[in-house]
Amino acid sequence: MNEISDKRKSQLRCLNCFTRFEPAEKATEVKCPKCEMEWRITWPANDSVKIRGPVWSTVK
Numbered sequence: 829m830n831e832i833s834d835k836r837k838s839q840l841r842c843l844n845c846f847t848r849f850e851p852a853e854k855a856t857e858v859k860c861p862k863c864e865m866e867w868r869i870t871w872p873a874n875d876s877v878k879i880r881g882p883v884w885s886t887v888k
């Protein structure tokens with residue numbers, strides 16, 4: 829019954845274009861599929877993920 833809300837927690841919302849997407853499990857950096865902005869991410873719990881900030885080395 830909680831399957832949908834559990835899945836939502838492991839999704840990110842891009843802070844640049846607000847697209848929701850699901851990162852690879854335990855990834856530390858992800859690229860938004862829409863705007864291709866790269867983000868550093870952290871996993872405060874096994875099934876929840878948060879954006880820490882942009883990957884500055886790839887920002888032009």
Ligand SMILES: [Zn+2]
Binds near residue numbers: 846847862
């Ligand atoms: Zn984006």
